[in-house]
Amino acid sequence: MNVKPFTDLARLCVHTITTRPLDIENAVEKYASLGVRGITVWREVFKTDKPRQVYKIIRRSGLETVSLCRGGFFPSVDKDERERAIADNLSALEEASELEAPLLVLVCGSDPLQSPKTSRNQIREGIEAILPSAGRLGVKLAIEPLHPVYADIRSAINTMKQANDMAGYFNSPWLGVAVDVYHVWWDEALQREIVRCGDNNNLFAFHICDWKVPTGDILFDRGLMGEGCIDLRQIRCWMEEAGFKGFCEVEIFSEIYWKTDQDEFLNKIIRTYLDFA
Amino acid sequence: MNVKPFTDLARLCVHTITTRPLDIENAVEKYASLGVRGITVWREVFKTDKPRQVYKIIRRSGLETVSLCRGGFFPSVDKDERERAIADNLSALEEASELEAPLLVLVCGSDPLQSPKTSRNQIREGIEAILPSAGRLGVKLAIEPLHPVYADIRSAINTMKQANDMAGYFNSPWLGVAVDVYHVWWDEALQREIVRCGDNNNLFAFHICDWKVPTGDILFDRGLMGEGCIDLRQIRCWMEEAGFKGFCEVEIFSEIYWKTDQDEFLNKIIRTYLDFA
Numbered sequence: 001m002n003v004k005p006f007t008d009l010a011r012l013c014v015h016t017i018t019t020r021p022l023d024i025e026n027a028v029e030k031y032a033s034l035g036v037r038g039i040t041v042w043r044e045v046f047k048t049d050k051p052r053q054v055y056k057i058i059r060r061s062g063l064e065t066v067s068l069c070r071g072g073f074f075p076s077v078d079k080d081e082r083e084r085a086i087a088d089n090l091s092a093l094e095e096a097s098e099l100e101a102p103l104l105v106l107v108c109g110s111d112p113l114q115s116p117k118t119s120r121n122q123i124r125e126g127i128e129a130i131l132p133s134a135g136r137l138g139v140k141l142a143i144e145p146l147h148p149v150y151a152d153i154r155s156a157i158n159t160m161k162q163a164n165d166m167a168g169y170f171n172s173p174w175l176g177v178a179v180d181v182y183h184v185w186w187d188e189a190l191q192r193e194i195v196r197c198g199d200n201n202n203l204f205a206f207h208i209c210d211w212k213v214p215t216g217d218i219l220f221d222r223g224l225m226g227e228g229c230i231d232l233r234q235i236r237c238w239m240e241e242a243g244f245k246g247f248c249e250v251e252i253f254s255e256i257y258w259k260t261d262q263d264e265f266l267n268k269i270i271r272t273y274l275d276f277a
Numbered sequence: 278m279n280v281k282p283f284t285d286l287a288r289l290c291v292h293t294i295t296t297r298p299l300d301i302e303n304a305v306e307k308y309a310s311l312g313v314r315g316i317t318v319w320r321e322v323f324k325t326d327k328p329r330q331v332y333k334i335i336r337r338s339g340l341e342t343v344s345l346c347r348g349g350f351f352p353s354v355d356k357d358e359r360e361r362a363i364a365d366n367l368s369a370l371e372e373a374s375e376l377e378a379p380l381l382v383l384v385c386g387s388d389p390l391q392s393p394k395t396s397r398n399q400i401r402e403g404i405e406a407i408l409p410s411a412g413r414l415g416v417k418l419a420i421e422p423l424h425p426v427y428a429d430i431r432s433a434i435n436t437m438k439q440a441n442d443m444a445g446y447f448n449s450p451w452l453g454v455a456v457d458v459y460h461v462w463w464d465e466a467l468q469r470e471i472v473r474c475g476d477n478n479n480l481f482a483f484h485i486c487d488w489k490v491p492t493g494d495i496l497f498d499r500g501l502m503g504e505g506c507i508d509l510r511q512i513r514c515w516m517e518e519a520g521f522k523g524f525c526e527v528e529i530f531s532e533i534y535w536k537t538d539q540d541e542f543l544n545k546i547i548r549t550y551l552d553f554a
Contacts (some may be wrong), residue, residue: 112490112506116463149426151463152490152506158463186393186428186435213389213429218495229389229429 003237005274006248012273013038013066013247015207016045019262024049025057032061034266038247039063041099043070043092051098058099066103066247067142067178067205068096073109074126075119075156082122085109086129093130097137103204104134105142105178110156119156120166127170134174142178142204143167147186149218160184160193167202176204179239180251182211182222185230191238198242206239207251208232208277220255224268226276236277248277280514282551283525289550290315290343290524292484293322296539301326302334309338311543315524316340318376320347320369328375335376343380343524344419344455344482345373350386351403352396352433359399362386363406370407374414380481381411382419382455387433396433397443404447411451419455419481420444424463426495437461437470444479453481456516457528459488459499462507468515475519483516484528485509485554497532501545503553513554525554 006012014036019027024045031039045054058065071092074085089106096104108123110116127141134141145163146155157163163177177197184190197203210228215221225232236248250269257265283289291313296304301322308316322331335342348369353359366383373381385400387393404418411418422440423432434440440454454474461467474480487505492498502509513525527546534542 115508115511116465120465147426148424148463149495152488152492159465162465186425188393188397188436188439211429215429215495218426218492231392234392 003233003240005233006277009035009270009273010037011247012036012270013040013249014266014269015040015042015069015249015251017042017069018250018252018269019266020258022262024054028057028061028063030263030266032063034270036270037064038066038249040067040069040249040251041065041101043068043095046095051095055099065099065101066249067105068092068099068101068103069105070107071104071141072106072155075109075111075114075122077111077113082126086126089126089130090133093133093137093139096139101139103140103142105144105205107144107146108155108157110151110153112152116151116156120162123156124166124169127166127175131170131172131174135172140204141175143175144178144180144207145183147183159187159189160197161189164193164197164200164202167197168200173201176202178205178207179203180207181230181232181235182207182209185211185235190235194238194242198244203239203242203244205249206236206244206246207249209250209252217255220253222252222254224252224257225250225272227272232276248273280510280517282510283554286312286547286550287314288524289313289547290317290526291543291546292317292319292346292526292528294319294346295527295529295546296543297535299539301331305334305338305340307540307543309340311547313547314341315343315526317344317346317526317528318342318378320345320372323372328372332376342376342378343526344382345369345376345378345380346382347384348381348418349383349432352386352388352391352399354388354390359403363403366403366407367410370410370414370416373416378416380417380419382421382482384421384423385432385434387428387430389429393428393433397439400433401443401446404443404452408447408449408451412449417481418452420452421455421457421484422460424460436464436466437474438466441470441473441477441479445477450478453479455482455484456480457484458507458509458512459484459486462488462512467512471515471519475521480516480519480521482526483513483521483523484526486527486529494532497530499529499531501529502527502549504549509553525550
């Protein structure tokens with residue numbers, strides 16, 4: 001493996017969802033004071049603060065905005081729902097633009113009342129509908145393949161291969177892939193598909209955390225780096241060999257960590273980032 | 278789709294784990310009296326009844342023994358553990374032989390302390406060690422690919438493609454694949470890999486249930502046929518088009534159903550088998 005541990009935090013980004021109990025002002029202040037360099041904003045912060053306000057808060061802090069999470073959820077058996085989803089994604093692109101976030105991450109969606117294939121067709125139609133706006137606003141889109149355990153309602157795109165295929169179909173500089181180790185670590189084809197993704201200049205984002213053994217809750221029990229079974233450094237190595245130079249974004253949904261002191265949690269994030277990422 | 282609903286129970290098999298609260302005598306009596314035709318025995322019944330006793334109980338009832346569940350769990354970072362696993366699989370083959378079960382299903386295992394690839398190598402070594410005994414005893418082995426949510430500790434073989442690749446490596450009449458809809462329904466390559474499996478005469482078993490939306494517990498909340506999002510009849514159609522003529526084996530792990538009256542549960546199994554399988 002040709003990759004060495006990080007010796008500084010230059011490529012560390014934290015998702016606001018990771019420290020969910022903190023409001024945006026607090027999150028930004030804590031990240032910046034600890035030396036975190038990037039932030040990915042979850043749309044739920046817009047419930048209390050408008051995108052332009054959040055932009056100003058982040059700007060003052062010196063943090064770099066890495067992406068906005070999340071758009072997607074295109075499929076539905078109901079045509080009106082699909083149109084609402086497209087409208088919501090257009091709103092998300094506007095928000096990303098106001099936030100001056102260069103990237104909108106897509107959790108593509110799935111409707112259990114129809115086949116995964118039909119859901120994928122509707123994902124393609126959804127992306128087709130919003131891609132021109134992405135280009136016009138200068139906001140890239142990243143398809144995040146989700147672990148097959150979420151194939152029922154969260155995404156019918158469950159492997160890097162499927163994400164690459166979808167990105168390849170559009171072949172647009174505005175559409176690429178977000179690689180989250182939690183979703184793809186198990187996949188035998190992972191290295192090959194990361195290489196393919198890099199060859200197409202589509203490695204847009206890299207999300208990190210760990211898969212705990214055992215996992216208590218399939219949605220809200222993600223682990224800190226090193227706490228589970230994912231060979232994170234190996235995957236980072238593959239990413240970098242494939243040309244990725246962006247941030248390592250810590251995205252941890254955890255009812256356990258959300259209940260703990262968020263300063264301590266952030267310190268753990270930094271320590272485990274240096275030890276395992 | 279070229280497949281019609283079943284009009285009788287000629288191809289219905291039930292796994293003893295499905296009606297876990299029942300002892301083997303009770304299970305066999307109830308299955309037989311309701312018209313179920315096949316039974317797959319889980320090894321835990323041997324805690325109270327020896328294989329030859331269980332054979333006699335089943336024989337008297339007229340049920341057909343479809344398979345023994347389960348062997349496997351080959352990988353470990355510990356060499357002694359791997360040897361113990363092989364010895365245990367040889368015992369399972371002996372049990373299957375005494376039971377006159379034609380098939381032993383393999384849940385292949387995975388050790389989170391090493392890479393999935395290393396675990397797969399150890400699975401290959403394990404199968405290699407037991408395959409001669411399988412042939413000698415006349416008991417086939419079926420690799421069951423497990424859903425990627427179980428990739429950490431239950432199996433490093435998580436797709437039909439991987440199961441087909443492993444079976445193809447050995448190319449033995451004694452080694453094939455068990456297709457469980459719960460594990461493979463999400464996979465874009467499913468139909469193609471079922472065809473490939475059939476072309477190699479490796480479709481050894483077909484397990485049915487459903488993926489509930491939402492799923493409360495990832496291990497013990499399987500649904501009755503029709504209760505979730507799996508297009509079971511479509512998958513059965515692909516199985517049959519690929520040449521499969523065996524039983525549809527109902528394998529439901531459910532803390533919910535295990536707490537209910539098992540006669541009622543069995544009646545529901547029969548009704549949903551006729552409606553959805």
